[in-house]
Amino acid sequence: MPKADPFTQRRLLDLAAVDRSVGTARHRRTTLPELAEIAAGEQALAGLRNAVITAETEVGDLDRDGRKLDAEIETVRARADRDAARLSSGAGSPKELENLQHEITSLARRQGVLEDDALELMERRETADEVLAGATREFDAATASLDAARARRDAVFAEVDAELETLAAQRSEVAAPLPADVLALYEKVHATGRTAAAELTGDTCGACKLGLDRVEVGRLRSAPADEVARCPECGAILIRA
Structure with missing residues (x-):
C-alpha cells in the first residue's frame, strides 16, 4: 500500500x-439542449428540403407541359392560317375548298381545346408557385433556426473547451507533487x-x-x-x- x-x-x-x-x-458539453434541438432540426430540414424539391419538380413539369402546349397551339394556328389563305385564294376544286373549310373548323375547335388546357395549366402553375414559395419560406426559416442553434452550441463548446483546458492545467499542477x-x-x-x-x-x-x-x-x-x-x-x- x-x-x-x-x-x-x-x-x-x-x-x-x-x-x-x-x-x-x-457532462454539460454532452447534454446541451441545443444538441437535441439540432438533431430534430436536421431531421425536419431534410423533410422540408424534400418538399422544396417536390414543389420545384412540379413547377418544372408544368413549365414543360406549358411549352409543349404553346408549341402545339402555334402549330394548329399556323396550319389554320395556311388553310384560311388557301381558302381565300379560291384555288382548288369545290370539294377541296369544302374540305379546307371543314379542316379550318376542326382546327379552330382543336385550338379552343388547347387554349382551355393552357389556361388550366396556368392556374395550376400559379398554385404550384404558391406551394413552392411556402415550402421555400419554411425551409429558409428552419435553416436560420438550425444555424442559430449550431451557433449557440459552438459558443458553449468553445466555453467548455476553454474551461477544460484550464482544468487540465490545474490538474497537472495539483498532481505534480504527488x-x-x-x-x-x-x-x-x-x-x-x-x-x-x-x-x-x-x-x-x-x-x-x-x-x-x-x-x-x-x-x-x-x-x-x-x-x-x-x-x-x-x-x-x-x-x-
Missing part, C-alpha cells in the same frame, strides 16, 4: 475536486468512473456515502497517519481528518 504524509494525502482531495469540475464540464505510486493508485480508481478520493467523515465514506462498520472505522482511524487508506465499499482513497 502506498504511503504519504497527511498533507500530501489531502492534495488528493484537491485533485478530486478538479476531476469533479472536469466531469461537470464534460508521489508516483499514490498518483497511480488515484488514477486507477478514477479510471473506473468513481470518485477516487474523499474524506472519511465520522463513519461515512465521502465518495460512496455509505456508512462503514465500527470495526472498520476503528482500523482506519488507528492506522499510521502516512498509510493511504481505502474505502472497503467503493475503493476510494479515504482522507482521515
Whole structure:
C-alpha cells in the first residue's frame, strides 16, 4: 500500500475536486439542449428540403407541359392560317375548298381545346408557385433556426473547451507533487468512473456515502497517519481528518 504524509494525502482531495469540475464540464458539453434541438432540426430540414424539391419538380413539369402546349397551339394556328389563305385564294376544286373549310373548323375547335388546357395549366402553375414559395419560406426559416442553434452550441463548446483546458492545467499542477505510486493508485480508481478520493467523515465514506462498520472505522482511524487508506465499499482513497 502506498504511503504519504497527511498533507500530501489531502492534495488528493484537491485533485478530486478538479476531476469533479472536469466531469461537470464534460457532462454539460454532452447534454446541451441545443444538441437535441439540432438533431430534430436536421431531421425536419431534410423533410422540408424534400418538399422544396417536390414543389420545384412540379413547377418544372408544368413549365414543360406549358411549352409543349404553346408549341402545339402555334402549330394548329399556323396550319389554320395556311388553310384560311388557301381558302381565300379560291384555288382548288369545290370539294377541296369544302374540305379546307371543314379542316379550318376542326382546327379552330382543336385550338379552343388547347387554349382551355393552357389556361388550366396556368392556374395550376400559379398554385404550384404558391406551394413552392411556402415550402421555400419554411425551409429558409428552419435553416436560420438550425444555424442559430449550431451557433449557440459552438459558443458553449468553445466555453467548455476553454474551461477544460484550464482544468487540465490545474490538474497537472495539483498532481505534480504527488508521489508516483499514490498518483497511480488515484488514477486507477478514477479510471473506473468513481470518485477516487474523499474524506472519511465520522463513519461515512465521502465518495460512496455509505456508512462503514465500527470495526472498520476503528482500523482506519488507528492506522499510521502516512498509510493511504481505502474505502472497503467503493475503493476510494479515504482522507482521515
